[in-house]
Amino acid sequence: MRSLERPSALSLRPEPGWALFLDVDGTVLHLKATPDEVRRCDRVCRILDELLPCLGGAIGLVSGRPIDELDELFRPHRLPTAGQHGLERRDVHGRRRAGPAPPGLDRLQAGLKAAAARMPGIIVEEKSHAAAVHYRQVPATEGALRDLVRNMVREHAPDMQIIHGHMVIEIKPTAADKGSAIRDFMAEAPFKGRTPVFIGDDTTDEDGFAHVNAAGGHAIRVGHTDRTAARHVLKDVDEVVAWLDSWPACLRHAAPETGRCA
Ligand SMILES: [Mg+2]
Numbered sequence: 461m462r463s464l465e466r467p468s469a470l471s472l473r474p475e476p477g478w479a480l481f482l483d484v485d486g487t488v489l490h491l492k493a494t495p496d497e498v499r500r501c502d503r504v505c506r507i508l509d510e511l512l513p514c515l516g517g518a519i520g521l522v523s524g525r526p527i528d529e530l531d532e533l534f535r536p537h538r539l540p541t542a543g544q545h546g547l548e549r550r551d552v553h554g555r556r557r558a559g560p561a562p563p564g565l566d567r568l569q570a571g572l573k574a575a576a577a578r579m580p581g582i583i584v585e586e587k588s589h590a591a592a593v594h595y596r597q598v599p600a601t602e603g604a605l606r607d608l609v610r611n612m613v614r615e616h617a618p619d620m621q622i623i624h625g626h627m628v629i630e631i632k633p634t635a636a637d638k639g640s641a642i643r644d645f646m647a648e649a650p651f652k653g654r655t656p657v658f659i660g661d662d663t664t665d666e667d668g669f670a671h672v673n674a675a676g677g678h679a680i681r682v683g684h685t686d687r688t689a690a691r692h693v694l695k696d697v698d699e700v701v702a703w704l705d706s707w708p709a710c711l712r713h714a715a716p717e718t719g720r721c722a
Protein backbone atom coordinates (compact mmCIF):
# COMPACT_ATOMS: atom_id res chain seq x y z
CA MET A 461 0.00 0.00 0.00
CA ARG A 462 1.34 3.45 -0.85
CA SER A 463 1.86 5.68 2.14
CA LEU A 464 -0.45 8.39 0.85
CA GLU A 465 -3.31 5.87 0.75
CA ARG A 466 -3.00 5.53 4.52
CA PRO A 467 -5.04 7.70 6.86
CA SER A 468 -3.62 11.00 7.96
CA ALA A 469 -2.30 11.14 11.52
CA LEU A 470 -4.43 14.26 11.87
CA SER A 471 -7.30 11.83 12.52
CA LEU A 472 -5.56 10.64 15.72
CA ARG A 473 -6.43 12.39 18.99
CA PRO A 474 -3.39 12.90 21.25
CA GLU A 475 -3.68 11.29 24.68
CA PRO A 476 -1.85 12.14 27.92
CA GLY A 477 -0.70 8.50 28.10
CA TRP A 478 1.29 8.71 24.90
CA ALA A 479 5.10 8.65 24.67
CA LEU A 480 6.33 10.67 21.70
CA PHE A 481 9.45 9.74 19.73
CA LEU A 482 10.66 12.02 16.97
CA ASP A 483 13.12 11.60 14.15
CA VAL A 484 14.64 15.03 13.42
CA ASP A 485 15.84 15.74 9.85
CA GLY A 486 12.95 15.66 7.42
CA THR A 487 10.48 15.17 10.27
CA VAL A 488 10.56 18.28 12.49
CA LEU A 489 13.38 20.10 10.68
CA HIS A 490 13.43 20.78 6.94
CA LEU A 491 16.10 18.94 4.95
CA LYS A 492 18.83 21.16 3.51
CA ALA A 493 21.50 20.56 0.89
CA THR A 494 24.00 19.57 3.59
CA PRO A 495 23.43 18.38 7.18
CA ASP A 496 25.37 21.38 8.54
CA GLU A 497 22.87 23.77 6.97
CA VAL A 498 20.05 22.54 9.20
CA ARG A 499 19.73 25.11 11.92
CA ARG A 500 17.94 25.24 15.24
CA CYS A 501 14.20 25.16 15.04
CA ASP A 502 12.96 27.60 17.63
CA ARG A 503 9.31 26.87 16.93
CA VAL A 504 9.75 23.17 17.73
CA CYS A 505 11.61 24.09 20.95
CA ARG A 506 8.74 26.35 22.00
CA ILE A 507 6.25 23.57 21.30
CA LEU A 508 8.36 21.18 23.39
CA ASP A 509 8.26 23.67 26.30
CA GLU A 510 4.49 23.28 26.40
CA LEU A 511 4.26 19.66 25.38
CA LEU A 512 6.76 18.09 27.79
CA PRO A 513 4.64 18.64 30.93
CA CYS A 514 1.49 17.48 29.10
CA LEU A 515 3.17 14.11 28.39
CA GLY A 516 4.95 13.75 31.73
CA GLY A 517 8.29 14.40 30.04
CA ALA A 518 7.88 11.36 27.79
CA ILE A 519 9.39 12.83 24.60
CA GLY A 520 12.51 11.38 23.01
CA LEU A 521 14.58 12.07 19.90
CA VAL A 522 15.60 9.13 17.69
CA SER A 523 17.94 10.34 14.95
CA GLY A 524 20.87 9.41 12.76
CA ARG A 525 22.76 12.44 14.07
CA PRO A 526 25.13 12.18 17.04
CA ILE A 527 23.66 13.24 20.41
CA ASP A 528 25.97 16.28 20.70
CA GLU A 529 24.66 17.71 17.42
CA LEU A 530 21.07 17.11 18.48
CA ASP A 531 21.68 18.97 21.75
CA GLU A 532 22.86 21.98 19.71
CA LEU A 533 19.75 21.90 17.53
CA PHE A 534 17.36 21.62 20.49
CA ARG A 535 19.16 23.82 23.05
CA PRO A 536 18.25 24.48 25.86
CA HIS A 537 16.42 21.13 25.90
CA ARG A 538 18.43 18.02 26.70
CA LEU A 539 15.87 15.39 25.86
CA PRO A 540 16.20 11.64 26.22
CA THR A 541 17.96 11.00 22.92
CA ALA A 542 19.09 8.12 20.74
CA GLY A 543 21.79 9.23 18.31
CA GLN A 544 23.44 7.50 15.35
CA HIS A 545 20.34 5.33 14.80
CA GLY A 546 20.36 4.07 18.40
CA LEU A 547 24.09 3.29 18.62
CA GLU A 548 24.36 5.88 21.39
CA ARG A 549 21.56 6.67 23.83
CA ARG A 550 20.99 9.09 26.72
CA ASP A 551 18.20 8.41 29.19
CA VAL A 552 16.03 10.92 31.06
CA HIS A 553 18.64 11.13 33.86
CA GLY A 554 21.39 12.13 31.43
CA ARG A 555 23.18 8.77 31.53
CA ARG A 556 24.80 7.98 28.18
CA ARG A 557 25.54 4.56 26.79
CA ALA A 558 27.33 3.61 23.58
CA GLY A 559 28.83 0.35 22.39
CA PRO A 560 32.35 0.03 20.96
CA ALA A 561 33.10 1.63 17.59
CA PRO A 562 32.68 -0.93 14.79
CA PRO A 563 35.86 -2.57 13.44
CA GLY A 564 37.08 -1.03 10.19
CA LEU A 565 35.07 2.19 10.55
CA ASP A 566 38.21 4.39 10.49
CA ARG A 567 39.46 2.80 7.26
CA LEU A 568 36.01 3.01 5.72
CA GLN A 569 35.64 6.70 6.56
CA ALA A 570 39.13 7.49 5.23
CA GLY A 571 38.36 5.65 1.98
CA LEU A 572 35.04 7.42 1.55
CA LYS A 573 36.64 10.81 2.27
CA ALA A 574 39.36 10.21 -0.32
CA ALA A 575 36.78 9.19 -2.92
CA ALA A 576 34.51 12.14 -2.11
CA ALA A 577 37.42 14.55 -2.58
CA ARG A 578 37.27 13.60 -6.27
CA MET A 579 33.47 14.03 -6.46
CA PRO A 580 32.34 17.66 -5.99
CA GLY A 581 29.14 18.03 -3.97
CA ILE A 582 29.47 14.70 -2.14
CA ILE A 583 29.64 15.07 1.64
CA VAL A 584 30.92 12.31 3.92
CA GLU A 585 29.67 12.62 7.48
CA GLU A 586 32.00 10.89 9.94
CA LYS A 587 30.42 9.77 13.22
CA SER A 588 31.89 7.81 16.13
CA HIS A 589 29.91 4.66 15.26
CA ALA A 590 28.65 5.22 11.71
CA ALA A 591 29.08 7.15 8.47
CA ALA A 592 26.77 8.82 5.99
CA VAL A 593 27.36 9.86 2.38
CA HIS A 594 25.12 12.75 1.30
CA TYR A 595 24.50 13.45 -2.41
CA ARG A 596 21.58 15.91 -2.27
CA GLN A 597 23.64 18.42 -4.28
CA VAL A 598 24.46 15.91 -7.04
CA PRO A 599 21.60 13.37 -7.25
CA ALA A 600 22.84 12.01 -10.59
CA THR A 601 25.76 10.35 -8.76
CA GLU A 602 23.45 7.96 -6.89
CA GLY A 603 24.23 4.86 -8.95
CA ALA A 604 28.00 5.35 -8.88
CA LEU A 605 27.92 6.11 -5.16
CA ARG A 606 25.91 2.99 -4.35
CA ASP A 607 28.58 0.88 -6.10
CA LEU A 608 31.41 2.77 -4.41
CA VAL A 609 29.92 2.43 -0.91
CA ARG A 610 29.09 -1.25 -1.38
CA ASN A 611 32.65 -2.01 -2.48
CA MET A 612 34.24 0.02 0.32
CA VAL A 613 32.06 -1.54 3.01
CA ARG A 614 32.88 -5.00 1.66
CA GLU A 615 36.60 -4.19 1.77
CA HIS A 616 36.89 -2.33 5.09
CA ALA A 617 33.87 -3.01 7.30
CA PRO A 618 31.95 -6.03 5.98
CA ASP A 619 29.85 -6.38 9.14
CA MET A 620 28.29 -2.95 8.71
CA GLN A 621 24.87 -2.39 7.19
CA ILE A 622 24.09 -0.06 4.26
CA ILE A 623 20.76 1.80 4.29
CA HIS A 624 19.61 3.95 1.36
CA GLY A 625 17.67 7.05 2.43
CA HIS A 626 16.59 10.37 0.92
CA MET A 627 19.73 11.51 -0.95
CA VAL A 628 21.90 9.82 1.67
CA ILE A 629 23.57 6.44 2.09
CA GLU A 630 23.89 5.48 5.75
CA ILE A 631 26.45 2.91 6.94
CA LYS A 632 25.92 1.61 10.45
CA PRO A 633 26.57 -1.47 12.60
CA THR A 634 23.69 -3.90 12.91
CA ALA A 635 24.00 -3.90 16.72
CA ALA A 636 21.29 -1.26 17.20
CA ASP A 637 18.59 0.50 15.24
CA LYS A 638 15.77 2.94 15.87
CA GLY A 639 13.47 0.10 16.89
CA SER A 640 15.83 -1.15 19.60
CA ALA A 641 16.34 2.45 20.79
CA ILE A 642 12.57 2.96 21.23
CA ARG A 643 12.28 -0.44 22.93
CA ASP A 644 15.02 0.51 25.42
CA PHE A 645 13.39 3.88 26.18
CA MET A 646 10.01 2.18 26.68
CA ALA A 647 11.51 -0.01 29.42
CA GLU A 648 12.37 3.09 31.48
CA ALA A 649 10.64 6.04 33.15
CA PRO A 650 9.06 8.29 32.02
CA PHE A 651 8.13 6.20 28.96
CA LYS A 652 7.28 2.88 30.63
CA GLY A 653 3.60 1.96 30.51
CA ARG A 654 2.76 4.57 27.86
CA THR A 655 1.66 4.13 24.26
CA PRO A 656 4.58 4.81 21.89
CA VAL A 657 4.09 7.19 18.98
CA PHE A 658 6.94 7.55 16.48
CA ILE A 659 7.14 10.05 13.63
CA GLY A 660 9.86 9.65 10.98
CA ASP A 661 10.46 10.23 7.30
CA ASP A 662 13.07 7.81 6.02
CA THR A 663 14.18 4.21 5.55
CA THR A 664 16.08 4.08 8.83
CA ASP A 665 12.84 4.93 10.65
CA GLU A 666 11.17 1.72 9.47
CA ASP A 667 12.70 -0.32 12.33
CA GLY A 668 11.10 2.17 14.71
CA PHE A 669 7.73 1.89 12.95
CA ALA A 670 7.82 -1.92 13.18
CA HIS A 671 8.55 -1.81 16.91
CA VAL A 672 5.85 0.76 17.62
CA ASN A 673 3.27 -1.26 15.66
CA ALA A 674 4.17 -4.39 17.62
CA ALA A 675 3.84 -2.44 20.88
CA GLY A 676 0.32 -1.26 20.00
CA GLY A 677 1.40 2.33 19.29
CA HIS A 678 1.12 4.69 16.36
CA ALA A 679 3.73 4.77 13.57
CA ILE A 680 3.58 7.86 11.38
CA ARG A 681 5.59 8.34 8.18
CA VAL A 682 6.21 11.81 6.81
CA GLY A 683 6.00 12.33 3.05
CA HIS A 684 5.38 10.07 0.11
CA THR A 685 6.80 6.57 -0.20
CA ASP A 686 5.80 3.32 -1.84
CA ARG A 687 6.68 1.10 1.08
CA THR A 688 6.35 1.71 4.80
CA ALA A 689 5.29 -0.14 7.95
CA ALA A 690 3.74 3.08 9.26
CA ARG A 691 -0.06 3.04 9.50
CA HIS A 692 -0.54 6.79 9.38
CA VAL A 693 1.04 9.57 7.34
CA LEU A 694 1.65 13.29 7.48
CA LYS A 695 2.42 15.34 4.36
CA ASP A 696 5.59 17.18 5.33
CA VAL A 697 7.58 18.88 8.09
CA ASP A 698 5.17 21.81 8.24
CA GLU A 699 2.22 19.49 8.83
CA VAL A 700 4.13 17.61 11.57
CA VAL A 701 5.03 20.82 13.38
CA ALA A 702 1.53 22.28 13.08
CA TRP A 703 0.03 19.04 14.40
CA LEU A 704 2.40 18.92 17.39
CA ASP A 705 1.59 22.58 18.03
CA SER A 706 -2.07 21.61 18.46
CA TRP A 707 -1.31 18.94 21.08
CA PRO A 708 -0.87 21.03 24.25
CA ALA A 709 -4.30 22.69 24.00
CA CYS A 710 -5.86 19.33 23.18
CA LEU A 711 -4.11 17.50 26.05
CA ARG A 712 -4.94 20.18 28.60
CA HIS A 713 -8.61 19.68 27.77
CA ALA A 714 -8.45 15.89 27.74
CA ALA A 715 -11.42 14.37 29.52
CA PRO A 716 -10.12 12.93 32.82
CA GLU A 717 -12.34 9.84 32.64
CA THR A 718 -11.12 8.73 29.20
CA GLY A 719 -7.82 10.56 28.85
CA ARG A 720 -8.96 11.64 25.40
CA CYS A 721 -9.26 15.11 23.95
CA ALA A 722 -12.73 16.55 24.16
MG1 LIG B 1 14.79 11.84 8.93
